[in-house]
Amino acid sequence: MHYNECFGCGDDVEGGLHIQSAVAEGMVVVSQFEVTDAHQGAPGLAHGGLLACAFDEALGSTVGNLLRRPAVTGRLETDFRRPVPVGSTLHIVARLDGVAGRKIYVSADGRLDAEDGPIAVQARALFVTVGFEHFTSHGHTDAMQKFRQARTREREDWDINP
Ligand SMILES: CCCCCCCC/C=C\CCCCCCCC(=O)SCCNC(=O)CCNC(=O)[C@H](O)C(C)(C)COP(=O)(O)OP(=O)(O)OC[C@H]1O[C@@H](n2cnc3c(N)ncnc32)[C@H](O)[C@@H]1OP(=O)(O)O
Numbered sequence: 519m520h521y522n523e524c525f526g527c528g529d530d531v532e533g534g535l536h537i538q539s540a541v542a543e544g545m546v547v548v549s550q551f552e553v554t555d556a557h558q559g560a561p562g563l564a565h566g567g568l569l570a571c572a573f574d575e576a577l578g579s580t581v582g583n584l585l586r587r588p589a590v591t592g593r594l595e596t597d598f599r600r601p602v603p604v605g606s607t608l609h610i611v612a613r614l615d616g617v618a619g620r621k622i623y624v625s626a627d628g629r630l631d632a633e634d635g636p637i638a639v640q641a642r643a644l645f646v647t648v649g650f651e652h653f654t655s656h657g658h659t660d661a662m663q664k665f666r667q668a669r670t671r672e673r674e675d676w677d678i679n680p
Pocket of ligand 1: 621650
């Protein structure tokens with residue numbers, strides 16, 4: 519499940535991160551992020567802000583896939599444990615840590631080049647459940663319309679009144 523115009527996961531977004539996420543055994547969500555030249559900060563190494571973006575995506579996708587309710591990032595923390603070279607793939611495993619009212623706690627580990635590779639980045643986030651009016655009142659109505667039409671086509675089942 520994704521929004522095709524999302525910088526993190528949209529298939530057609532030029533220069534986007536093109537992250538793919540899927541629910542896996544044990545109620546975790548696994549995502550892969552391939553680091554290219556376009557993602558550099560220091561020479562040959564991924565930019566930390568982009569890595570944070572990749573984790574925002576992986577964690578947001580975890581909320582979307584496991585809870586199927588609209589939510590936005592309230593807080594995102596990242597620990598950069600090892601440099602992430604251009605040409606590497608981050609294997610991100612994310613989990614739901616808890617829900618308290620509208621607050622949703624998630625965390626993730628990103629391993630270098632293999633599912634059991636060394637941990638390079640870790641992140642924790644608080645997502646906050648919002649109503650769909652969050653997107654219509656703060657965003658663009660036509661973007662929301664496109665999103666709804668895509669969801670209807672794919673018969674996605676969203677809790678629209680959380
Ligand atoms: C259209 C369909 C929708 C689904 C779309 C899915 C499509 C694809 C699916 C899946 C892939 C998804 C991948 C996306 C990944 C990227 C996600 C992003 O980057 S989102 C953009 C960046 N984030 C923002 O723009 C938020 C801006 N902030 C706000 O709008 C508000 O501040 C908001 C909604 C977060 C909270 O505002 P309030 O007025 O509604 O609620 P208050 O009362 O302030 O907070 C509620 C509770 O949360 C705590 N809280 C809020 N922010 C906190 C913070 N920063 N730190 C700690 N606690 C916080 C508060 O203390 C409160 O807790 P107490 O209930 O009192 O216990």
